[in-house]
Amino acid sequence: MFNSVLIANRGEIAVRVMHTAKVMGLKTIAVFSEADRDALHVALADEAYCIGPAPANESYLKADAILEVAKQSGAEAIHPGYGFLSENAAFAEACEKAGVIFIGPPASAIRAMGLKDAAKALMEKAGVPVVPGYHGEDQDAGLLAKEAKRIGYPVLIKAVAGGGGKGMRRVDAPEDFEKALKSAQREAASAFGDERVLIEKFVTQPRHVEIQVFADGQGDAVYLFERDCSLQRRHQKVIEEAPAPGMPEEMRKAMGEAAVKAAKAIGYKGAGTIEFIADASEGLQPGRFFFMEMNTRLQVEHPVTEMITATDLVEWQLRVAAGEKLPLRQSELEINGHAIEARLYAEDPAKQFFPSTGTLHRLRLPEEDEFVRIDTGVREGDAVSMFYDPMIAKLIVWDASRDAALRRMKAALEEVEIAGLKSNAAFLARVAGHAAFRAGDIDTGFIDRHLTDLVPPPATPEPHVIALAALHEVHVRGAQLRARDAASPWTANDGWELGGARAENVPLLFGGEALGVTVQASGKGWRVHYGEHTLYAEGSLSDDGALQAVVDGRRVRASAIELNGGFVLMRRGVAYEFTRPNPLDVDFGEEAGGEGILAPMPGKIIQVLTEAGKSVRKGDALIVLEAMKMEQTLQAPGEGVVASVNVSAGDQVEGGAVLLTFEDKE
Incomplete structure (x- = not known):
């Protein structure tokens, strides 16, 4: 076993890796951007080094800066966490060249699964079922539209590289395809540096079920059962649970064996997740699941697997990276109880879940015990900035049954106290208590279907x-x-x-x-x-x-x-x-000469879709803003005429900036 590990990440995953590394007696080394100088992961590390300015592409994505820290600190291994460089084959190779152990799969495996089109072709060859679609190299817009028509609407446009819902758009009709394609390509290019996409048939009642696999590089691989990640918003997971509700044992075995087959097909090593789409229109059934993609890293939702299998997957990663065999064989793994994870975000559900930035003037989370676990990378007084993912914490609960775990999750969420910015705590509590969710009647459209219940209209308090x-x-x-x-x-x-x-x-x-x-x-x-x-x-x-x-x-x-x-x-x-009313407040009239569109938060202008003098209707797309790694389309609040446009594509704007104004109504 090596003696030191550098965590090339930030936030809750950096803290999570450090926890296990310290338990194992390893020296922990952190890297941080200028914005994270006072962050929790920095405070907890044995050593910490600044690697650049706040933007990720100037700090956490700079492989050379991270490897230089490894050299300075004498780090023997690098754990990439998830996101950033975790699925970067070139970084894995650079670590090997520098004589540093990369705690993850070999670069060849990352490349094999890094591009969704190539991965699907490989899985087809290995006998793993895949979703019908177009995975070709030709990216001509006309050809893509033709392929979408051949596949049959609705379809999904998906970025070939990356994940997390970025560069992904659902299209329900041919007339919407061109606009959705351009938006997906822009977002993919911004997030992954690769605008290529593939087209897939959209399963109308999909369950997102993923299998946790682990391989030791010595020919052995196991699956640690499934997680259900169907509860999503904008293709990003909100609540995950293990095992999947209503999963037949025959299907669990079939999916697990298919996942192991996929891992062995690429010579895998370490922790990985095979993501499947299951057609739940007639309930979960063997033979009605399709390979979607493989994440060649640890997943955000790995704690639910740990809690039902009594394992520490980070410890497994460290041991396998050091050349040890898998700690357990397939026959020694079993499911115990039920675990649920809720992602607590800084966002405003009442405003279409728009990310919220600011200082956590109050952050009180439930106390941890054998039933409740908290993974977080922030403390009370810390700031949630525009530069990174707005996750505050992951709240994970375990109990003997799903019903008991749901009751425990709802109670835990009701203990959360957050002030200084908006959060989705109350929204998550409503989900955990919703009758349909408790009954297991879930698929990826659950939130949209029950949005009125989960995000009720603003009202005066009781x-x-x-x-x-x-x-x-x-x-x-x-x-x-x-x-x-x-x-x-x-x-x-x-x-x-x-x-x-x-x-x-x-x-x-x-x-x-x-x-x-x-x-x-x-x-x-x-x-x-x-x-x-x-x-x-x-x-x-x-x-x-x-x-x-x-x-x-x-x-x-x-x-x-x-x-x-x-x-x-x-x-x-x-x-x-x-x-409290301020007697000195005076109404000086509306800012910028009348109603306008304000930047809801700091970000970058991606596209301006209107001009001065143009008439618009309610809901018309006016400006596309990129903030906190996601595109947000700002729409007209009603009918009117644009008086002025104050920004251009490429501009960086502050929150509250007047982006455009409308002519005053007479």
């Missing part, structure tokens, strides 16, 4: 939440008064008045609208009046923002943090943002 907010304000006001003169009876804040307590206004805004809340002292607490509702609330507010209360006889807990001229109240995974 009355008991308003009561908690009012109680918070009463306590904050009392603390402020006592801070001025703790000995004075006039700062008691108990609502006592000669002749009885009177109602007091609690000036609160939610979503910019005044709530009209008043409170009136009553006994040990307060009567909260809100619209037609009157609730009795009493409780205490601790210095760290924990609010213990009883509302109309119901004991409830919440947490609050002062932020942006107001406070964020967090309860059961939901963050409610309340503001």
Whole structure:
């Protein structure tokens, strides 16, 4: 076994690898960009080296800079994590040339599976079933459109290189093909430096089921069963679980053996994942699954496999890379219980899941135990920037059955407290509690099908939440008064008045609208009046923002943090943002001379699809913005005429920048 390992990655996967490496007594070496100077993975490493500016192509994707750190630090091995250089054959070869062990498959295996078209041809030859489609070299747009028609709509356009949903578009009709093709090619070129695509038949009720394989390079390979990754949004996984719900044992064996056959066909070594699409229109059945692609690395969702097999896949990687045989044979592997992983992202579900940047002023996650595991690369006070994936943490739970695991997942998500930016915590909790999901009625279209349930329209909080907010304000006001003169009876804040307590206004805004809340002292607490509702609330507010209360006889807990001229109240995974009116605020009219399109976050302008003087309708695509590794199309909010366009393709813009304006309506 080598004595030191350099982790050529960042965030939660770098922290994850370090954990196992330290348990094994290995020296850990981190690399970081200038934006990650104070990151968690840097703080945890035995040594850490800066390799360049924030953009990944100037830091984490610079193989020469990483190998120079390996030389300086004396690192004997490099673990690439996932993403970045993890599936880069040239990097694997460069490591070998530099005399550093690459903790992953040989470069030949990466190349064999790195391009989806070549991989499918190879799998067909090896006898592994593949999705019908076009995988040819000719990339003429007319030919691709002709092939899509031959395959039959709907079809998927997929980047030949890479993964993660980038460069992937579903097309339902011939008239939409050209636009989708250009968008997929742009995104593929930006993400992978390769704009080539392939065309596949879209399975209308697809289950995304993947098999974890492991090979030791000495002729032995095993499968560690399946993960169901069907719950997706924009082709990116949201919740993963193992084993797959409703998986027949006969099909599990067939898929596992096909995955091992695929790994052996390319002389594989280390951890890999064979991804299959299963046609679930009549339930999971042997013979109705197709090879989609192979990820020649550790997967983001590997913890669910670890939890049902009682293994440490990173330890397996390190041991196999050091020349050891696989720790277990196929006959020694078995499934125990059920595990589920939820990806906690900095994004706003109410705004089409747009990524959110900012500082994590509050980050409280459930405590870890034998049932709950947290993988994260950030701490409270850290920033989520525009440069990298917006993942905050992976929340993984295990229990004896799927039903029990789902209950545990929902409860764990309701403990999450995040303030300072938007998150998908409440959305994930709704998914975990949804009746159809609990029944196992899932495929890749689940989120779109149940979007109204999972992302309900914005609404004023429920009355008991308003009561908690009012109680918070009463306590904050009392603390402020006592801070001025703790000995004075006039700062008691108990609502006592000669002749009885009177109602007091609690000036609160939610979503910019005044709530009209008043409170009136009553006994040990307060009567909260809100619209037609009157609730009795009493409780205490601790210095760290924990609010213990009883509302109309119901004991409830919440947490609050002062932020942006107001406070964020967090309860059961939901963050409610309340503001206080500022008497000095003055409305100076609309910015930029009327309604316009603002950049929702920092990014790069990819395409401008309109011009000054052009009439537009609601939903028309106006500007394509690339932010946090994904293209976002900004659309017209309604009918109007474009007054000015303030950006061009290639421009870098800040969040809130006015990209274009509309003519004022008379």
